[in-house]
Every structure is written in structure tokens, then in C-alpha cells.
Amino acid sequence: MTTSCISSASGDSAAASFKPGTAGVGDRLFPALGNGGYDVAHYGLTLDYAPETNRLKGTAVITARATRNLSRFNLDLAGLHVRLATVQGAEARYAREKDELLVTPAKPVKDGDVFKTVVTYDGTPRTIENDDGSLEGWIETDDGSTALGQPAGSMTWFPGNHHPSDKATYDITVTVPKDEDGDPYDVVSNGELTREEDKGETVTRHWRTKEPMATYLATISVGYFEVDKGWTDDDLPVYIATDPDESENAANVKDLVPEILGWASGRFGPYPFSSTGAIVDHVPDLGYALETQTKPYFEEAPDETLLVHELAHQWFGNSITPRVWKDIWLNEGMATYAEWLWEEKQGGRNADEIFEDFYGGTDSESEGIWAFPPADPPSAARVSDPPVYGRGAMVVHKVRKAVGDETFFDILRTWTRQHRHGNADTPQFIDLCEGKSGKNLTKLFDVWLFDKKKPSRMQ
Known part of the structure; x- marks a missing residue:
């Protein structure tokens, strides 16, 4: 059923040369996500949030x-009540169909035109429970809330083109009231804190993300945090926000983040963003961490391996984002392989030994890695399953063994340079591997990346 609110006449939008944009971008795994007909350059989000009532304007x-x-x-917009929509300053008609907001401007928009849409909305943001029981979207915590968006949760708190193929810059301004004791809630988001204003009863914080970001990587965390600010050796600002309940266990995070980034920059190329950090919250039942851009989110104090994984995503997944969701192995396989390289660096198992443990099923993360090919998850519910991570990392290691270390790390650094702040896909990665090595790697990728069967070690 479609509900509609008309706030102005539609104008002359019936010309044959003007047609509606599509709902969805044609992603096999998430056909309803994203929208066709436009490309977003910037989101300016101005939010008022009351933690006590969990209401958002x-x-x-x-x-x-x-x-x-x-x-x-x-x-794309899930829940919330739309009060007004304008396009280029003129009121527009709008309607709702499930998680779609349909906007009809007073005057049609021409191909190539840059246009500005303003949507005013309010309500209680949704928490989405996925098929595997995991939560995303707007999640209430014991002292506030956090917004986590992979793969679709960001549409619960702002309207947008919620597919990773459409990246944009952001300004996120959040106003929250002080609590009953007069203490301010903290608000942490992506990018850099550019303004903080205390108005007596409320506090406003403005966060800016200057580099393109997929919507699923946008975050807001509201609550009480201890904040550590510092700099890396390369003069990169570091912002660590830690829930007081996790401060003791997370005491080493402020030192580990610069250390890991320095190491990773040598392996993968220059760090791709203008700031870094982490959000260490206290939501132990959440069950996962997320590579939210510039400040990965942790439900509790992370160990070194998890910190390495989420920071590696700043290159693989955040700067280079999949063009379609089935290529998420390029995120997770690379970040998992970063874990292998870190363990090797720290004097643990080397990458050959970890590969063997995954192949033989003795590694604690190896269960279920042969369920499907890493580059072809069978459904949306399976995009975060073990083959994408563990077998994805095994593909990366097989490439390393086939081309040699010098060429392999050249491939990684070239990959992060060529697709910096963009989108990329599996065929492009394969082409780069073959181009840099001068080798035909068809059989390697057919067997390890695309085949449904468990290969022999020697293939």
C-alpha cells in the first residue's frame, strides 16, 4: 500500500523525456538498496536527539x-515520519512505499543538473534485526545509542542512496540535551570534530567527513565517553572515545592505533583519510565490531587482532569500496589477511602456517569456510559468513605465493592507490594481479575464489 502526502503541485513533469529513477540499483543480493538516476555528492545532516525518549528530529x-x-x-528511508520535502527550494510531492521515499519535484530535474533535496523528518529510529539475529540501524545502549549501518541500517536515521556504489562527503551536526545532573552527552561521529557549542541546556557537535564515504560506514554514537586525543608519527590526528566501563581493558587502544596504522601504511600504502581513531563502547550483547570510517566501532575493548582487522578496512572497504555487495570478499578477505600478516610480524604463526590451519580446519575461525565461493555469497544473509573472510584470505595468500612477495605487495599498494576513495570489483583486482605479475592466474582464481568445491592444496 502506498501512502502519499502532497505539499505542492507537481508542475510539468509528464514530458516523455523525463522518467522516474529506479528503486534499487540492481544489486543481486540487495535489490531494494540504492536508487537509480542520480549520484549523491554530499549529505548535510542536522539532528536533534533525546536519549531519554529515543526521539530523533x-x-x-x-x-x-x-x-x-x-x-x-x-x-531509501526506513520508518520515521517525513514532514516536508523540497527540491531546489520548491516544495515537492512525496510518498512512502515500504522503505522507499518517492520524491516528485515541482519541476523535473535534467540530466547533469546538480540539485539539492531537503527532507525534514522525525520519530523513533528503528533497530533492524537481520536473519542471523544481528542488530543494525539505530541501537539503544545503556547510556544513549549508536548507529551502525552494514548493510542497510543507515536508512533508519537518514534518507539517502544507501548502496555502497554511491559515496559522498558528510557534515553531521547533532544536538543533544544535558542529562538531569546537567552533564552533557558526548556525540562521536566520522571525520573531524569542527565545532562544539554549549547552549546551557543542550550541546551541539559538528563532525565533518571530507573524503567520500559509503552510507553503511556512517555512524553516530551518543553516550558518555572518555576521550583521548593525540597524533600519529605522521601528524595524523587521533580521536579515541571509550566508554568508562571499558576504559581499563581498552587502555592500550590509544597506543595501538598509531602503531598499527604505521605498520599498515608500509604494507598497503599511505593511510587514506585525514584523521583516525576508534569508538570503544559498552554493548557486549551486540556481537560484532564495524569498520565505521575513520573511527571503527567496537562493542567492547578489542584485542589486537580485531583492531588490526577493522583498521585494515580503512584501506580495504572504506577507501576502496565494493561496487556490488557480492564483492565484499575484497573487504573481508583483505582485512583477515592483514590479521595473518600482523600475527607473522608479532612472532606468531607465519602466513603459510595460518593458511594450513585454515585449510585443515584447526584454526578457530576456519569452521564453515567451504560453504560457498567467497566471490559468490548465495544470499544477502550470507555476506558476512566464514567463506567471505577465511577463504577470502586464503585467495589472497595464494596470489602472494603465485607472484612472490615483491610483486604481491606492489599489487596491494597499486590497488589502494588506483582506487583510492572509489569503488572497485573482483574483475579489476584479477586484472591488476595478472598485469603486475605477467602471469595468467585464471586457474588460481577459478579454483580458490569461484569454485564451490574445496580445492586440493596444490591447486
Whole structure:
């Protein structure tokens, strides 16, 4: 059923050359995510949030470029009540169909035009429970909330083009009241804190992300945090926000983040963002961490391996983002392999030994890695399953053994340089591996990346 609110006449949008943009971008695993017909350049989000009642008021200013003549376009938005929509300053008609917001501008938008959409909304943001029982979206915590978006949760707190193929820059401004004792809640988000304003009863914080970011990597964490600020050896600002309940166990995070980034920069190329850090919250039942851009989110104090994994994602997944969701192995296989390289560096098992432990099923993370090919998850519910991580890392190691260390690390650094702040896919990675090595690697990828069967060690 479609519900509609008309806030102005539609104008002349019936010309044959103007058509509605598509709902979804055609991703096999997530056909409803994203929207066709435009490309977002910037999100300006101004939010008022009351932790005591879990109520959110928001204004989203979305700057985009039309990629076709548009009579109408869609935005992904789950729940929340839309109060007003404008396009280029004129009131627009809007309607709701499930998790789609259909916007009909007063005047159609021409192909190539840069246009600004403003959506005013409010309500109680949703928490999404996925098929595997995991939670995403707007998640209440014991002292506030956190917003986590992989793969679809960001549409619970702002309207947008929620597919990783459309990356944008962000300004996120959040106003929260002080608590009953007059103490301010902290608000932590992606990028850099550019403004902080105490208005007596409320506090406003403005966070800016200057490099492109996929919507699933956007985050807000509201609560009480102990904040450590510092710098890496390369003069990169570091911002660590830690829930007081985790401060003792997470005491080493502020030293580990610069150390790991220094090491990873030598392996993968220059760090791709203008700041770094981490959010260490206290939500032990959440069950996962997430590589939210510039500040990976942890439900509790992370160990070194998990910290390495999420920081490696700043290169693999955040700077280089999959064009479609089935290529998520390029995120998770690379980040898992970073764990292997770190263990090797720390004097533990070397990468050959870890590979053998995964192949033989003796590694604690190896269960289920042969369930399906890493580059072809069978459904949306399986994109975070073991083959994407463990077998994905095994593919990476097989490439390393086939081309040699010098060429292998050249491949990684070239990959992160060529696709910095962009999108990439599996065929592009294969082409780079073959181009750099001068070898035909078809059989390697066919067997280890695409084949449904468990290969022999020697293949």
C-alpha cells in the first residue's frame, strides 16, 4: 500500500523525456538498496536527539547530480515520519512505499543538473534485526545509542542512496540535551570534530567527513565517553572515545592505533583519510565490531587482532569500496589477511602456517569456510559468513605465493592507490594481479575464489 502526502503541485513533469529513477540499483543480493538516476555528492545532516525518549528530529540536505532526466526519484528511508520535502527550494510531492521515499519535484530535474533535496523528518529510529539475529540501524545502549549501518541500517536515521556504489562527503551536526545532573552527552561521529557549542541546556557537535564515504560506514554514537586525543608519527590526528566501563581493558587502544596504522601504511600504502581513531563502547550483547570510517566501532575493548582487522578496512572497504555487495570478499578477505600478516610480524604463526590451519580446519575461525565461493555469497544473509573472510584470505595468500612477495605487495599498494576513495570489483583486482605479475592466474582464481568445491592444496 502506498501512502502519499502532497505539499505542492507537481508542475510539468509528464514530458516523455523525463522518467522516474529506479528503486534499487540492481544489486543481486540487495535489490531494494540504492536508487537509480542520480549520484549523491554530499549529505548535510542536522539532528536533534533525546536519549531519554529515543526521539530523533532530522533535516537532511542531499546534494546530488542527475544521471538522467528525472520526473521523480527515490530515497531509501526506513520508518520515521517525513514532514516536508523540497527540491531546489520548491516544495515537492512525496510518498512512502515500504522503505522507499518517492520524491516528485515541482519541476523535473535534467540530466547533469546538480540539485539539492531537503527532507525534514522525525520519530523513533528503528533497530533492524537481520536473519542471523544481528542488530543494525539505530541501537539503544545503556547510556544513549549508536548507529551502525552494514548493510542497510543507515536508512533508519537518514534518507539517502544507501548502496555502497554511491559515496559522498558528510557534515553531521547533532544536538543533544544535558542529562538531569546537567552533564552533557558526548556525540562521536566520522571525520573531524569542527565545532562544539554549549547552549546551557543542550550541546551541539559538528563532525565533518571530507573524503567520500559509503552510507553503511556512517555512524553516530551518543553516550558518555572518555576521550583521548593525540597524533600519529605522521601528524595524523587521533580521536579515541571509550566508554568508562571499558576504559581499563581498552587502555592500550590509544597506543595501538598509531602503531598499527604505521605498520599498515608500509604494507598497503599511505593511510587514506585525514584523521583516525576508534569508538570503544559498552554493548557486549551486540556481537560484532564495524569498520565505521575513520573511527571503527567496537562493542567492547578489542584485542589486537580485531583492531588490526577493522583498521585494515580503512584501506580495504572504506577507501576502496565494493561496487556490488557480492564483492565484499575484497573487504573481508583483505582485512583477515592483514590479521595473518600482523600475527607473522608479532612472532606468531607465519602466513603459510595460518593458511594450513585454515585449510585443515584447526584454526578457530576456519569452521564453515567451504560453504560457498567467497566471490559468490548465495544470499544477502550470507555476506558476512566464514567463506567471505577465511577463504577470502586464503585467495589472497595464494596470489602472494603465485607472484612472490615483491610483486604481491606492489599489487596491494597499486590497488589502494588506483582506487583510492572509489569503488572497485573482483574483475579489476584479477586484472591488476595478472598485469603486475605477467602471469595468467585464471586457474588460481577459478579454483580458490569461484569454485564451490574445496580445492586440493596444490591447486
